[in-house]
Amino acid sequence: MEPLSLLTPGAARSLAGVIFDLDDTVLDHGALTEAAYGALFRLREAGLALIACTGRPAGWGEVIQRQWPIDATIAENGAVALVREPAGLLGGAGLHGGPAPADGGGRVVLLGGLDREARRARRDELVALADDMVRRFPAAAIADDNDQRVTDVTLDIGEHRRVPPEDVQKMRAELRDQGVRTLVSSVHLHLTRDPSDKATGAVRLLSARFGEDPTRARHRYAFVGDSGNDGVAFAAFALTFGVANVRAHLGKLSVPPRFVAALPMGRGFAEIAHRIVELRKNAPAP
Ligand SMILES: [Mg+2]
Structure with a gap:
């Protein structure tokens, strides 16, 4: 740089x-x-x-x-x-x-590519996966901005929570095995099926x-x-x-x-x- x-x-x-x-x-x-x-x-x-x-x-x-x-x-x-x-x-x-x-x-x-119904069906499945992650990695939480989302579901890993990096890695590996894409920012772990x-x-x-x-x-x-x-x-x-x-x-x-x-x-x-x-x-x- x-x-x-x-x-x-x-x-x-x-x-x-x-x-x-x-x-x-x-x-x-x-x-x-x-x-x-x-x-x-x-x-x-x-x-x-x-x-x-x-x-x-x-x-x-x-x-x-x-x-x-x-x-x-x-x-x-x-x-x-x-x-x-x-x-x-x-x-x-x-x-x-x-x-x-x-x-x-x-x-x-x-x-955006999908109609409202298709988006909702896709998100419902991601919400279930995110809930399961939070149950098993309790340092994480469902992020407080999810109600405004239309494509992805987001876990708080650094905004109001501090999730150990090794937990983030484990969650990403498990989600990848289930065919879910993940993206990480300084505050969130995003779960999505959008390419x-x-x-x-x-x-x-x-x-x-x-x-x-x-x-x-x-x-x-x-x-x-x-x-x-x-x-x-x-x-x-x-x-x-x-x-x-x-x-x-x-x-x-x-x-x-x-x-x-x-x-x-x-x-x-x-x-x-x-x-x-x-x-x-x-x-x-x-
Ligand atoms: Mg940023």
Whole structure:
């Protein structure tokens, strides 16, 4: 990993957008700081598209897609995405009849492969498996955000609980034997039968909704993250950044981010954003 000082103006200027993880990347232990939130506005003012990419539920993704200055939200580790339909579908007006907000003003819609009934049936089976894991590994708990999920079921291993790494490994091995995919973040163990991950989910969204060629997209968008479920995106995208706390997860990442911030979590995200924005300002016109 290299320090941000080695990022070049050409690399910063070549970007069309930034994709970023939420927990322990933009958020500090779940909390949004002024520095991190302000950084989103600075990136946007620098002409960059912004896409949140999180293991958090579709229900949370809908809320931030409605409220934050971002273009799309990928939730549940790539399985679904939330985008705004063009404002024209609502007559170009805001929700209360005023002018459309700068970010569009259209209805937020969920993009995902399965219909509601198929998702529910698939989740019911995963809930039973998760309940069994919690019975046998009582340090873990069903995460408190499961009611807002539509594809996966999530165990709390590091948010309000501290689950020994060897227990996490045992759970993953047992679930793998039952044909269940697992993904690990700094706070959660996700159980899913969806084949998506953050990289495939991001490239699919960029191709379907942003008109990007899937291969070029990997060079036109940067990715910022901190832990295990970001590893696929660190491997897939050309320009990748870790906040300083990524160092604690390097053992679980086959490919580390290319650049690393000096500061952790939201302050590290703001540091990365500041560096990108300054280089885009100062770079000579191509
Ligand atoms: Mg994270």
